[in-house]
Amino acid sequence: MALLTYSSTIPFSSSSSSTSLSSRRFPATLFRTHVSVPLNPWRFRSRLPRPHAPLRAKATLTVDSPATGDASSRNGSPRVLLQVKDLKAVIKESGQEILRGVNLTIHEGEVHAIMGKNGSGKSTFSKVLVGHQDYDVTGGSVLFKDQNLLEMEPEERSHVGLFMSFQIPVEIPGVSNFDFLHMAFNARRKNHGLPPVEPLEFYSLVTPKVASLNMNPKFLDRNVNEGFSGGEKKRNEILQLAVLEADLAILDEIDSGLDVDALQDVANAVNGLLTPNNSVLIITHYQRLLDYINPSYVHIMEEGMIVKTELIAHPRALMHHLKSLLAVLLADYHCPPLKRV
Numbered sequence: 001m002a003l004l005t006y007s008s009t010i011p012f013s014s015s016s017s018s019t020s021l022s023s024r025r026f027p028a029t030l031f032r033t034h035v036s037v038p039l040n041p042w043r044f045r046s047r048l049p050r051p052h053a054p055l056r057a058k059a060t061l062t063v064d065s066p067a068t069g070d071a072s073s074r075n076g077s078p079r080v081l082l083q084v085k086d087l088k089a090v091i092k093e094s095g096q097e098i099l100r101g102v103n104l105t106i107h108e109g110e111v112h113a114i115m116g117k118n119g120s121g122k123s124t125f126s127k128v129l130v131g132h133q134d135y136d137v138t139g140g141s142v143l144f145k146d147q148n149l150l151e152m153e154p155e156e157r158s159h160v161g162l163f164m165s166f167q168i169p170v171e172i173p174g175v176s177n178f179d180f181l182h183m184a185f186n187a188r189r190k191n192h193g194l195p196p197v198e199p200l201e202f203y204s205l206v207t208p209k210v211a212s213l214n215m216n217p218k219f220l221d222r223n224v225n226e227g228f229s230g231g232e233k234k235r236n237e238i239l240q241l242a243v244l245e246a247d248l249a250i251l252d253e254i255d256s257g258l259d260v261d262a263l264q265d266v267a268n269a270v271n272g273l274l275t276p277n278n279s280v281l282i283i284t285h286y287q288r289l290l291d292y293i294n295p296s297y298v299h300i301m302e303e304g305m306i307v308k309t310e311l312i313a314h315p316r317a318l319m320h321h322l323k324s325l326l327a328v329l330l331a332d333y334h335c336p337p338l339k340r341v
């Protein structure tokens with residue numbers, strides 16, 4: 001396949017640990033990036049059948065991305081949802097340092113994946129984000145939608161739109177799935193100043209989501225996760241995510257223990273949840289989930305730090321990056337934002 005290779009400077013907002021460039025003005029926010037885009041052979045040989053999979057191009061960053069990002073203030077640029085700077089955390093009991101300066105910026109509309117060896121700190125990072133009691137934060141900052149996440153209780157974090165799946169989902173004896181989802185849904189509405197939704201109306205909202213996950217509707221009557229298989233628990237978590245419509249979903253190893261069919265259902269459901277206004281952070285050991293959910297960025301974690309970030313320029317993500325670039329250029333040259341015509 002022919003390759004069109006070009007070098008360009010694009011703003012890169014996701015971060016790694018070793019740089020802390022200012023993102024205030026345009027020259028400082030630009031990073032030399034080499035992008036290899038496979039030319040689309042189907043365009044020139046239109047009689048050939050089209051492949052089902054989208055063409056993917058990989059961009060290799062030659063300069064680390066900045067720890068900071070200020071895109072929310074730029075005209076038309078995707079809003080920064082999560083901004084983690086130099087985050088350090090220890091295990092409360094032993095004082096052992098696990099996170100040694102994590103930097104990560106996630107904009108709305110992006111899918112980020114964190115990969116890394118066993119024990120590199122991936123799950124600790126996600127648990128620290130949701131405020132797990134086992135860890136103490138010893139340095140750095142975390143802003144979620146411009147609010148200091150580290151000052152919030154775990155429950156508040158979910159109310160402001162952070163959702164996390166668990167490697168081992170919890171069982172809640174005596175509470176049906178339906179009641180649990182209904183309660184969580186109304187709690188979120190209350191947090192947004194909206195009136196509660198009655199059970200009947202909620203039922204009509206939730207059943208299409210159950211169907212889209214290839215789940216039996218009877219499943220709603222069963223107690224939360226009680227007696228569920230591993231795959232059912234994972235689907236149930238994605239159902240919770242779909243119902244709660246989180247702004248940022250952290251999916252910690254949702255692929256572990258799933259067979260191919262369940263993996264596809266879960267991946268399809270996650271893809272179906274993505275909008276230009278929310279984001280997903282996937283934590284995984286395996287590439288296989290990323291074959292079904294296209295990440296915008298893949299980060300590699302080692303010894304409690306993100307040591308490498310790769311931009312995956314599949315068509316949807318590429319559009320997102322181009323939009324960011326345009327917004328940065330317009331803002332720096334004091335142009336009004338582009339309008340749809």
Ligand SMILES: Nc1ncnc2c1ncn2[C@@H]1O[C@H](COP(=O)(O)OP(=O)(O)OP(=O)(O)O)[C@@H](O)[C@H]1O
Binds near residue numbers: 091122125
């Ligand atoms: N609550 C805890 N108590 C004791 N040790 C812990 C705790 N949490 C994390 N650790 C240790 O911190 C290190 C990082 O663990 P973490 O679960 O974050 O790694 P991971 O990258 O998610 O690994 P895996 O891919 O195996 O899930 C490991 O050595 C682990 O044993």
